[in-house]
Amino acid sequence: MNEISSRMLFLGGLAVLAGAAVILILFLIVFLMGKIKLNMKLDMEYGENTKKKRNNSKGR
Amino acid sequence: MAEIIASTYEVIERIGSGGGGVVYLANHMRLNKKVVLKADKRRLTTRPEILRREVDALKNLSHTYIPQVYDFFVEGETVYTVMDYIEGESLDKPLKRGIRFSQPEVIRWAVELLEALSYLHSPIHGDPPRGIVHSDIKPANIMLTPHGHICLIDFNIALALGEENVVGRSAGYASPEHYGLDFSDDTPMVDDSTEVMTDTEATIPMSRSEYSSSIKKIVVPDVRSDIYSLGATLYHLLSGVKPAKNALDVEPLSEKEFSPQIVKIISRAMNPNPNLRYQSADEMLYAITHLHENDPRTKRRKKIFVSVTSILAFFILAGAFTAFTGLKRMEGEQRALTLSEYSHNALEEGDPVSAVQYALESLNMNRNLFTPPRAPQSEKALADALGVYDLADGYKSHHVIKLPSEALKTVLSPNGKTGIAVYAFAAQIFDTETGEIKGELPLVKSALSDVVFIDDKTLVYAGENGISVYDTETEKNLWSGKPATQVAVSADKKTIAGVYRDEAFATLYGIDGKEKGMVDFAGKKQKVLQNDTFADPEDNILSLSADGKYMAVSFSDGGLIIYDTTNAQNSIELYDTSDYTHFEGGFYGRYFAFSSTKYGSSVFAVINTEELVQEGGFELDSRIGVKADETGIYLSNKSTVVKIDPVSGEQTEVAYSDSDVRQFETDTLNTFNTVVATEKNECVFYDKSADLISTLGGGQTDCSLVSIAGEYALLAGIDSPVVRIIKKDMHSDADLFTYDASYPHDEARISSDKNTLMFFDYQNVRLYNKDGKVIKDIKIPDAENVYDQQYSKKSGNLAVMYKDALRIYSGKTGDIVTEKTNLKSVFYAPYGVSILNNDATVSLIDIDTGEEILNEKTDGNYAAYCGMVVNDDFLNGGELIGASKHGDGYLFAVANEDICTLYDGDGNKLFEVPVAEQSEAFFTDSSVILSPLHGTPTAYNLSDGSKKNDLEKDSYLTYIYQLDNGCVMSEYISSGGERYAILLDGERYEPIARLPCMTDLSDGCAVFDYHKGKLRQTRIYSIEELIEIAKGGDAK
Structure with a gap:
């Protein structure tokens, strides 16, 4: 690691960081879009009220 | 008519029936609310309490998706349950x-x-x-x-x-x-x-199986x-x-x-x-x-999300960590460079201790992941600060004293071990060896305030409470007297005189502090500036003779009188008044020597105080400086300092500098070395024979305050609060060989077996054996036509090359081993000298044996062997500027206009790099260095021709050695003719040490020639060794 210059380390690290961050953002966008699509599909399959338990009145 | 049940419920319709009974839709008549009546006709075998429990259980139920039970009653044989009517089906x-x-x-x-x-x-x-x-x-x-x-x-x-x-x-x-x-x-x-x-009904036929x-x-x-x-x-x-x-x-x-x-x-x-x-x-x-x-799809997506984000988070963290590490390292590198600059500056200012400290900080001992690799600049800073490669004898910076304000005067004890620096308005006492401050004496608030050593441990000073004598060992005042600014002490240490500012009298004391008397100046006053707080005109004489009998005093009206301290009638009036404005002088035995100066011209005279006659004197149109003590009378004028015999007037040179002398002092008690502060702001040291010992630059300080005693000297300037302690540094322990210093030579080389040493230049060669005996003196024939000389360490042989001749001298006997003349061309490479003979053959001559190891036919007027015969045809107008063996093969460099092409030994082109006129090529294992006659040498990687680094500017590269540890030693001649070497780190070719006056490398040691009759050597230190030396506190 000593043979690699500090500048290369810094720039390389930045490049990896930036690249990974960009990929992460793109991935999140794609994932979110996919999630929305899947949720719609699941809503069609299971209906919406399966996502939450409804509160019901209880008796004495 | 609708059926009414229990007088409350009006049956609307029957809505169902089953095994348990019938179900009716009814209307609660009072509430007008639809209800369901469930009529259960099963035989009531249940006990009443069980029925009650059933009812109780049902009536308490209240839930959105369960019908409420309202009532329960029995009518006839039917049990009715009343509950919510649920619409729908x-x-x-x-x-x-x-x-x-x-x-x-x-x-x-x-x-x-x-x-x-x-x-x-x-x-x-x-x-x-x-x-x-x-x-x-x-x-x-x-x-x-x-x-x-x-x-x-x-x-x-x-x-x-x-x-x-x-x-x-x-x-x-x-x-x-x-x-x-x-x-x-x-x-x-x-x-x-x-x-x-x-x-x-519900039986399910089944078998066990x-x-x-x-x-x-x-x-x-x-x-x-x-x-x-x-x-x-x-x-x-x-x-x-x-x-x-x-x-x-x-x-x-x-x-x-x-x-x-x-x-x-x-x-x-x-x-x-x-x-x-x-x-x-x-x-x-x-x-x-x-x-x-x-859902599996959700789970799968979640898994993908977790794994992808984990991986990306890892890369983000890794990238952030790597960038952070790089940033910290870059900061560390910058800090190291800055600290190495500080170290260099401290060294220039004469503070080697601080220089070492900065260099160590620059190297950053606490190494961790965020620490950058050690910078070559840091290594160089430490090597330079420690001075490990400076083996020349001389006065060198030892410590620095930083005063609270600009220095006014400096004084050394007779043995040089205690120093005094006067500033406004105190005198700081320090140990010259350690630089430690030992004390401080408050002085009269005047720039005139004097401090004079009586002996090594006692001094008299113009204290704020009066003239005082102080013991530096006990750190106590021995006595105090009347107020005084100017002070004088007789050489016999028995009489002290003090004058306060421009008072018209002097008070005399014995060494024990008792007043011995007064000398009345009859109204005359010494020259004191109107505001004497910050400036001492240094125009006055106040001097006692060796026995204290006479006291010479100069006055502001140009008067100069020698008073008999025992008898006022016996005074010698040299000038009653005059237009002289500056006086210098003192007593040497019975003689009083002085100079009086006006408008740049000076008069010098020597007065015999016993016979009351002037022994001699002269006048010059430039300032004459005079110092006198019990050892003699010393004069300075322009660039010369001499000791003058008061009777014969005979002058013995003490120092001769290349610029005018501003101030000088001679250590007349010990070494008789002299320090001269020159107009060029240098401090030059001479030995008692007036030979130059060493020169120190004043740096930015106006170096005019000088003192010298024993091994030490003090340098300071009135424009700086810094006082430099200089110490005489001797390195006789590094002596390797003694030779006749008068023999002129450019180079000194040692054979690898260390049996012989050769001193040579283009005209002469002298061969010594290891015991210092001259084996042979050689005059090189036709010296004006010599264009190159190359020494071979292996054999000690020296190849002297001309355009058309070659002579190889034996490193053992000095005899000629090989002589070839009438040649068409001669080319040197480390593996041999190529000569083109007149019979169109090119020979390769082994320098170590003088034998021809190769002979090939060729054409043209120039040829050299570089793995192949490189002749005019190949060169095509270019010039062969260097060759070397490289592994089993060869490399050679051809310069053509501004391009240098590297070839292998088969003539295959490797790469091209730019080159300046009249360049020479040197080779290491991994680099080729192109060195122009005028310009900066540049190193290129042999692998691809990429530039590695520029080498030393403004000097001529003479040789390159590759050391076993991978470092490279580059030798130079400066524009001033000084030979030195720069040690380069093998990777980046950055300087890591400067070796002034290095002449040779022998067995891993650097050999230095100061042209003073001694060769000295020291090993090449690794950075770890330098750090150990620095930590050991051994700065030199």
């Missing part, structure tokens, strides 16, 4: 019509049903602790309201309460437990005598039975097909038609083994309400 009806419900719808109803069941099954609803079990869940008992919600009706509470002979099994929906079947595998086997609760796990015992439906029934109901609602009556025969729903999760939930709910079903409605409700989360 039971789910069996649309099923019978063939309607298929959507999965989302069924799931929604499942949630509602499970919420109702969870409520029902809750233990708070009484006895038994398992709560209320519906026991008859089926589509017919589920109402679908117009709003699309469900309501669970028709509880078989009696069955739940354990009534006997209760029939409530709906085929297909009833769990195996309803039939008394128990498929749980953790119940013990019982024998055939166990009674099974069955009903003739069909129900391998069927147990014949009394089983009671529980909450899990409701789970089964619910599962079966959902099965029917989804598929439109009623499940098989036999739990084991139920076909699972198709996962192609329905969601696999739903299929799994229903299958589990309908597991014949109650232990394998959902154990509670809540559990099943949880499964149903988490379909999204538990």
Whole structure:
């Protein structure tokens, strides 16, 4: 690691960081879009009220 | 007319009937509210308390999906239950019509049903602790309201309460437990005598073999039975097909038609083994309400999300960490460079201690991941600060004293071990060896305030409380007298004189502090500036003779009088008044020597105080400086300092500098070395023979205050608060060889066997053996035509090359080993000298043996062997500027105009790099260095021709050595003719040490020639060794 210059380390690290961050953002966008699509599909399959338990009145 | 029941309920219509009775829609006559009347005609075998319990259980139920029970009464033989009327229809009806419900719808109803069941099954609803079990869940008992919600009706509470002979099994929906079947595998086997609760209607013919796990015992439906029934109901609602009556025969729903999760939930709910079903409605409700989360697609997506984000998070963290590390390292590198600059500056300012400290900080001892590799600049800073490669004898910076304000005067004790620096308005006492401040003496607030050493430990000073004598060892004042600024001490140390500013008298004291008398100046005053706080005109004489008998005083009116301190009548008036403005002088025995200066011209004279005659003198049109003590009279004028005999006037040179002398001092008690401060702001040291010892620059300080005594000297300037302690540094322990210093030579080389040493230049060669005996003196013939000389360490031979001749001299005897003349060309490479003979053959001559190791035919007027014959044709107008062996092959460099091409030994072109005129090529294992005659040498990588670094500017590169440790030693001649070497780190070719006057490398040691008759050597230190030296506090 000593043979690699500090500048290369810094720039390389930045490049990896930036690249990974960009990929992460793109991935999140794609994932979110996919999630929305899947949720719609699941809503069609299971209906919406399966996502939450409804509160019901209880008796004495 | 409508039937009225219990005088309250008006029957509207019959809405259903079943095994338990009839169900009516009625109107509560008083409340005008529709209700459901359930008439139960079963034979009331139940005891009243059981009925009550049933009622109590039902009336307390209040849930969105369960109809409220309002009343219970008996009329005739019928038990009526009054409950909420639920609008809508039971789910069996649309099923019978063939309607298929959507999965989302069924799931929604499942949630509602499970919420109702969870409520029902809750233990708070009484006895038994398992709560209320519906026991008859089926589509017919589920109402679908117009709003699309469900309501669970028709509880078989009696069955739940354990009534006997209760029939409530709906085929297909009833769990195996309803039939008394128990498929749980953790119940013990019982024998055939166990009674099974069955009903003739519901009897399921089965054999033991069909129900391998069927147990014949009394089983009671529980909450899990409701789970089964619910599962079966959902099965029917989804598929439109009623499940098989036999739990084991139920076909699972198709996962192609329905969601696999739903299929799994229903299958589990309908597991014949109650232990394998959902154990509670809540559990099943949880499964149903988490379909999204538990969907395989969701799970898969979640897995993908987690793994991808984990990987990306790792890369982000790794990238951030790497960038942070790089940034910290870059900061560290910058800091190291800055600190190495500080070190360099401190060294320039004469503070080697601080220089070493900065250099060590620059190297950063605390090494961790964030520490950058050690910078070559840091290594160089430490090597330079430690001075490990400066083996020249001389005065060198030792310590620095930083005063609170600009220096006014400096004084050294006679032995040089204690120094005084006067500033406004105190005198700082310090140890010259350690630089430690020993004390401070408050002075009169005047720049005139004097400090004079009486002996090595005692001094007299113009203290703020009066003239005082101080003992530096006990750190105490011995006595104090009247106020004084100027002070004088007789050489016999018995008399002290003090004058206060421009008072017209001097007070005399004995060494014990007793007043011996006064000398009245009769109104005359010494020259004192109007504001003497910050400036001492240095124009005055106040001097005592060796025995204290006479006192010479100069005055502001140009007067100069020698007073007899014992007899006022005996005074010698040299000038009563004059227009001289500056006086210098002192006593040497019975002689008083002085100079008086006006308008740049000076008069010098020597007065014999016993005979009252002037012994001699002269006048010059430049300033004459005079110092006198018991050892003699010293004059300075322009660039010369001489010692003058007071009688004969004979002058002996003490120092001769190349610029005018501003100030000088001679150590007349010890070494008779002289320090001269010149107009060029240098301090030059001479030995007693007036030979130059060393020169120190003043730096930015106006270096005019000089003192010298013993091994030490002080340098300071009135414009700086810094006082430099200089120490004489001797390195005779590094002596390697002694030679005749008068022999002129440029180079000194040692053979690798160390048996011979050769000193040579282009005209002469002298060969010594290791014992210092001259083996041979050689005059090189035709010296003006010599264009190169190369020494071979292996044999000690010297090759002298001309354009058309070659002579090789033996390194053992000095005799000529080989002589070739009348040649067409001569070319030197480390592996041999190529000569082109007149017979069109090129020979390669081994320098070590003088033998011809190769001979090949060729054409042209120039040829050299570089693995192949490189002749005019190949060169095509270019010039062969260097060659070397490289592994098993050869490399050579050809310069053509401004391009240099590297070839291998087969003539294959490797790469091109720019080159300046008249360049020479040097080779190491990994680099080629092109060195122009005028310009900066540049190193290139042999692998690809990429530039490595520029080498030393403004000097001429003469040789390159590759050391075993990978470093490279580059030798230079400066523009001033000084030879030196720069040690380069092997990777980046950055300087890591400067070796002034290095002449050779021998056995890993650097050999230095200061042209003073000694060769000295020191090993090449690694950075770790330098650090150890620095930490050991041994700065030199």
